[in-house]
Amino acid sequence: MTIGFAHAELIAVLVAVTGDEPRVMTIRSGNALPSGPFEMGHRTLQSGLREWVQEQTEHPVGYLEQLYTFADRDRNNDIPGGRTISISYLGLVNEQSGAGRPGWHGWYEYFPWEDHRQGRPVVLDEIMARLRSWADADPARRDHRHRRADFTFGLDGGGWNEDLALQRYELLYEAGLVSEAGCGAEANLGRAMFADHRRILATGIARLRAKIKYRPVVFELMPESFTLLRLQRTIEALAGLTLHKQNFRRLIEQQDLVEETGGTESETGGRPAKLFRFRYTVLEERALAGTKLPLSRN
């Protein structure tokens, strides 16, 4: 039985939210995700990555979760004589630590079509037009392609589904509409990244968007105490959607996810908002329950 040998590296999708903008840590002026060798010294992958991130940035990583392992060929970064296995992780960094320093880029820079907080992005019209011609270009697969485009971009009656970020990127890739796909597409469909790093980022976004709905991980992105509106804006930033304010409060409070600190904040020029803190005991009590998203159609 032959044993496969391979180079192993770790790739991190480190997310923080500052100024209502979800940001991801990058290197090379925003062209790549931070990555490093898989050191043999560490007992576990997680501990290794945690230490390594701590060294590189000075941000402690709160939540850390394995994303996906990429080992396909055609990844543009194979080393002759072996294949590279990239194990990617999603990490959440507290807002204050990961503030607007260099290296942190808003993730909608890479996926402009994913931010629906100001309504449907205009770029979607162009995307759909280009997807249409791509679909029509192959008569055999035409119908299937149209249905797939309609579904992933919410034109099939189901409406926009923020969880499909990865599927959308993959569709655009297949259609040759992102410049990573090789065929020199105009790069106006979001900023490109090195190798398949944008796909990895899309994987992280999709995973995080899905996760916040059934697991209280948002709090890893928040400061110790916060107002409910601040919490809402953070979730909205991640989901790329706006939420119904009153229902959002109802949802959060009825789940006992937070408790009042007693203090208030009167920054934004209205009635002062109560400050809350996360009830860390719920992490033990109910790992599930989580935060559903009360949408708003504004």
Add this chain to the structure above:
Amino acid sequence: MTIGFAHAELIAVLVAVTGDEPRVMTIRSGNALPSGPFEMGHRTLQSGLREWVQEQTEHPVGYLEQLYTFADRDRNNDIPGGRTISISYLGLVNEQSGAGRPGWHGWYEYFPWEDHRQGRPVVLDEIMARLRSWADADPARRDHRHRRADFTFGLDGGGWNEDLALQRYELLYEAGLVSEAGCGAEANLGRAMFADHRRILATGIARLRAKIKYRPVVFELMPESFTLLRLQRTIEALAGLTLHKQNFRRLIEQQDLVEETGGTESETGGRPAKLFRFRYTVLEERALAGTKLPLSRN
């Protein structure tokens, strides 16, 4: 920058359901999951695994999804001079192909506490008793351990949650109640497996149980045409729960997941059941929507 080198292998959790029993393909008389080298020849991991499974067994794999990559030390199968990276996959095999041949073991053989179809398994009493003494053994962490045990095993008012299969196994492992944990525990808490294969299986079970609720993957386990009861029994087998029959039908039908074939089956000696087939177009139409589980407290 140093580059980590490692051995790479693939481990497969191949699942089929026959006779209302979820089964997993094993080697070594049920002691290990099938695994093989990561061949460099294949373009993608998936295609490599698909081919390899096809060779080993004669079952075509329908649905295939990456599970998790294990690379921690202490995995009992490291090779001197390097670490083994195991990339695990979950694969679903059609009922007929993967029938009761040798090598397929019912997965509740390994996790007897996970099957609640005949009511709460009695072994849970012993498990809870042992978890209690484990919790009490460390006064500092006592409360935390009790809460964790109560939550994962559904004693905190939230009730049994079938999705927590992995958390339950990990808790038992931590508590030293499964023989893989080293401390020669009596192996009556389910059959043990080689190295960390039982943990990988638990990962697969948990993933599948969660997945069937929001993605129509069950059909990969079904024959071409089937009755609604057969579909229900399959889902019940996977979830380890019984479902409310009428509500199950309502759920399936209102989602247009299936269509009548026109035929009927009159095997079980009652009113003949209509035969249905899966509407494959929904895979394009709505990758989500999925099958929620209408529970029944019988």
Add this chain to the structure above:
DNA sequence: TATGATATGCTCAAATGGAGCATAATTAGG
């Protein structure tokens, strides 16, 4: 033809979710 068994249709109440109105507590500007 009665009985037992399963399939299938339908009803009802409770829980959940989406939307919006009403009121409270501030700041800023006359």
Add this chain to the structure above:
DNA sequence: CCTAATTATGCTCCATTTGAGCATATCATA
């Protein structure tokens, strides 16, 4: 001081979904 603007917060209403169970249909078999 008074008013408008702004944000926070409490509450209601209604449509939909979900959990549970009753009633009827259609078969095999004795």
